[in-house]
Amino acid sequence: MQTPVAINSIYRATEGEGLNLGQTQVFVRFQGCAVGCVNCDSKDTWDFPLTGTMAMHEVIARVEEQDLGNSKRVSITGGDPLHPKNTPALISLVKELKSKGYWLNIEAAGTRIVPEVFDLVNFISWDFKTPSTHVRPNPVLFKKLEEQYRGKFQVKAVIENYKDFEATLAFRKEHFPEGHDFPWFLTPCYNPGEEFPLERFQSVIEWNEKVGGPFRVVGQQHKWLHGPNKKQV
Ligand code: SF4
Numbered sequence: 001m002q003t004p005v006a007i008n009s010i011y012r013a014t015e016g017e018g019l020n021l022g023q024t025q026v027f028v029r030f031q032g033c034a035v036g037c038v039n040c041d042s043k044d045t046w047d048f049p050l051t052g053t054m055a056m057h058e059v060i061a062r063v064e065e066q067d068l069g070n071s072k073r074v075s076i077t078g079g080d081p082l083h084p085k086n087t088p089a090l091i092s093l094v095k096e097l098k099s100k101g102y103w104l105n106i107e108a109a110g111t112r113i114v115p116e117v118f119d120l121v122n123f124i125s126w127d128f129k130t131p132s133t134h135v136r137p138n139p140v141l142f143k144k145l146e147e148q149y150r151g152k153f154q155v156k157a158v159i160e161n162y163k164d165f166e167a168t169l170a171f172r173k174e175h176f177p178e179g180h181d182f183p184w185f186l187t188p189c190y191n192p193g194e195e196f197p198l199e200r201f202q203s204v205i206e207w208n209e210k211v212g213g214p215f216r217v218v219g220q221q222h223k224w225l226h227g228p229n230k231k232q233v
Contacts, residue, residue: 004052
């Protein structure tokens with residue numbers, strides 16, 4: 001029997017943030033998340049469906065239909081695709097897509113390392129949860145990630161205010177006192193309903209420069225283009 005997959009949506013779009021900015025890819029958004037970031041902009045992805053919403057072959061068919069042929073890239077996101085309720089289907093999906101030659105990125109909330117997935121995907125986007133989320137980052141997981149997946153991950157921290165920046169910097173100083181050799185992005189947030197947060201963006205660049213520029217500051221391009229409320233872009 002094929003594993004059913006809890007899917008929120010599958011669509012083609014251009015990556016709007018981080019290291020793969022500007023890359024055309026298909027996004028497979030899982031349904032279900034229990035992380036509970038208070039500033040989450042995708043709360044529609046939180047509820048776990050009681051049964052799988054799509055059969056695996058339907059997910060693959062939809063990815064193939066959305067893919068333009070030249071990119072063969074998929075970003076798996078959520079919700080939380082790495083939640084234990086989602087991982088059996090996720091592992092099957094990753095295996096299926098890899099066997100079809102897809103380059104895969106997994107968006108990880110920063111709360112769980114799943115070797116069966118991380119070993120197979122090409123890239124891991126790992127969240128550093130800032131105080132604005134009310135979720136505490138786990139230094140043990142960061143160390144593990146650095147040891148086991150060096151060269152295939154980035155860290156992204158969504159920055160709402162100076163407290164978020166300070167906490168990101170303090171974490172880096174405490175747990176990576178010699179610095180870090182992976183791409184670590186600060187993403188000035190652009191909240192639903194807000195005007196373009198130019199001042200926040202400029203401040204994050206300024207704070208980073210003041211401490212010697214240890215981070216890369218990259219905004220959310222898809223929100224500049226489509227506004228902060230639009231989904232599936
Ligand atoms: S992990 Fe992602 S989907 Fe889940 S609450 Fe946090 S921001 Fe929202």
